[in-house]
Amino acid sequence: MHIVPLSTQAMQILEELQPYSGTSKYLFPSVRSDVKPISNVPMLDALRxxxxxxxxxxxxxxRSIASTLLNELxxxxxxxxxxFAHGERNDVRAACNYAEYLLQRRKMMQEWADYLDTLKNAS
Known part of the structure; x- marks a missing residue:
């Protein structure tokens, strides 16, 4: 299981999406099936x-933008x-280190969301 700490802004968005996703286990359920998420096509269409x-x-x-900027910050x-649920590349370290860094990641994601809000409000 992968635990993903979320910012207060992300939680607010999830709450706003709830009426659309209903009881589905997916944030973006398929309109054709109750047991599948939407494909990536609608998301790509939105980008276009x-x-x-x-x-x-x-x-x-x-994900690449976030990873790059978080590293640069x-x-x-x-x-x-x-x-990002990336595995450890060093086999020895991967076999020994099971740290989740939940407190640090929670703080990082809140600071990231606040940073994005700052960028949004500056435009």
Missing amino acids: RMSYAQNEMCMHGF GYNRDWIERQ
């Missing part, structure tokens, strides 16, 4: 409507990698 070309941005790009790489 926002004028992002196919060679400019994809959904995974948001000086956050511990272990916290960042664990937040």
